[in-house]
Amino acid sequence: xxxxxxxxxxxxxxxxxxxxxxxxxxxxxxxxxxxxxxxxxxxxxxxxxxxxxxxxxxxxxxxxxxxxxxxxxxxxxxxxxxxxxxxxxxxxxxxxxxxxxxxxxxxxxxxxx
Amino acid sequence: xxxxxxxxxxxxxxxxxxxxxxxxxxxxxxxxxxxxxxxxxxxxxxxxxxxxxxxxxxxxxxxxxxxxxxxxxxxxxxxxxxxxxxxxxxxxxxxxxxxxxxxxxxxxxxxxx
Numbered sequence: 001x002x003x004x005x006x007x008x009x010x011x012x013x014x015x016x017x018x019x020x021x022x023x024x025x026x027x028x029x030x031x032x033x034x035x036x037x038x039x040x041x042x043x044x045x046x047x048x049x050x051x052x053x054x055x056x057x058x059x060x061x062x063x064x065x066x067x068x069x070x071x072x073x074x075x076x077x078x079x080x081x082x083x084x085x086x087x088x089x090x091x092x093x094x095x096x097x098x099x100x101x102x103x104x105x106x107x108x109x110x111x112x113x
Numbered sequence: 114x115x116x117x118x119x120x121x122x123x124x125x126x127x128x129x130x131x132x133x134x135x136x137x138x139x140x141x142x143x144x145x146x147x148x149x150x151x152x153x154x155x156x157x158x159x160x161x162x163x164x165x166x167x168x169x170x171x172x173x174x175x176x177x178x179x180x181x182x183x184x185x186x187x188x189x190x191x192x193x194x195x196x197x198x199x200x201x202x203x204x205x206x207x208x209x210x211x212x213x214x215x216x217x218x219x220x221x222x223x224x225x226x
Contacts, residue, residue: 004156042218043149043157043202056213091156101147102214104156 002026004105006092012111013082021077021108023092032075033093033102034067036060043091049075082112117205119217127225132190134220136203139184143215145206148177148188151219152199160201161188193224 005024013019025032034046047057049067057065066078075094079086089109093102119136126132136146147162163170163177163186170177176189190197203217 043216045213045216048213058213093156101159101162102149102157104149104158106154106156 004092004094004103006090006105006108008108009106010109010111012113015084015112016081019079019082019086019110021079021090021092021110023075023077023105024073025075025092025094026096026103027073029094029096029103031055031095031097032067032069034077035091035093035104036088037091037107038088046077046090079110082110084112086110087112117203117215117217119203119220121220122218123221123223125223125225126193128193128195130193130224132193132197132222132224133187134201134203134222135185135187136205136217137183137185138205138215141184142207143205144208146177146179146186147204147206148175149202149204149216150199151202157202190222193222195224195226198222198224 004026007022032049036044036046045058047061047067048055052069064080068076087110089107091107092105095102117136117138124132145164148160149157150160151157161172161175161177163179165181168179174191177186179186200219200221202219205215
């Protein structure tokens with residue numbers, strides 16, 4: 001069964017460093033998302049991406065964040081200068097049609113020291 | 114800001130009992146209401162979903178009840194099993210497909226063996 005894959009599963013970084021989280025969405029999906037989940041809390045929307053551009057972003061997604069689809073398969077989230085409060089699980093999701101049925105990856109845990 | 118309010122925050126149910134999780138939304142701009150199930154260390158996965166033109170949807174032991182006039186919907190898990198222990202998120206998808214999906218804060222369900 002097709003699935004969304006994410007790498008790395010866990011990354012530890014120093015505050016101020018750049019981090020890139022990678023995602024490979026399901027191949028025939030057109031809509032891509034990044035969500036964040038701080039430990040024990042709800043899933044928070046960061047950004048949605050369609051047709052090679054951001055379609056919506058939340059207030060969390062400030063200038064330190066960027067997304068890119070550099071080729072036909074990868075979808076990346078970059079955090080330019082990490083802060084302690086960026087420590088969270090980051091989930092990539094995709095769907096083929098813009099319905100509520102999102103397919104999530106297993107997440108990338110980011111720990112900022 | 115649109116919200117989906119979910120309760121309870123945590124729930125403990127005996128094996129074989131009925132687990133009930135409730136959600137309420139604040140406006141009528143949604144037309145698709147999915148429930149996601151998340152196991153520790155995993156991404157959320159779609160469990161069951163409903164559209165507001167029906168009042169109930171059942172899939173196996175899982176049932177969504179939808180009350181359009183009250184703007185409420187709930188998840189019922191019949192004959193709850195220890196394997197159902199997980200965090201459950203309700204969500205709402207807006208009519209305007211340019212708007213983001215709204216998640217509830219989650220309910221941590223624990224089924225006692």
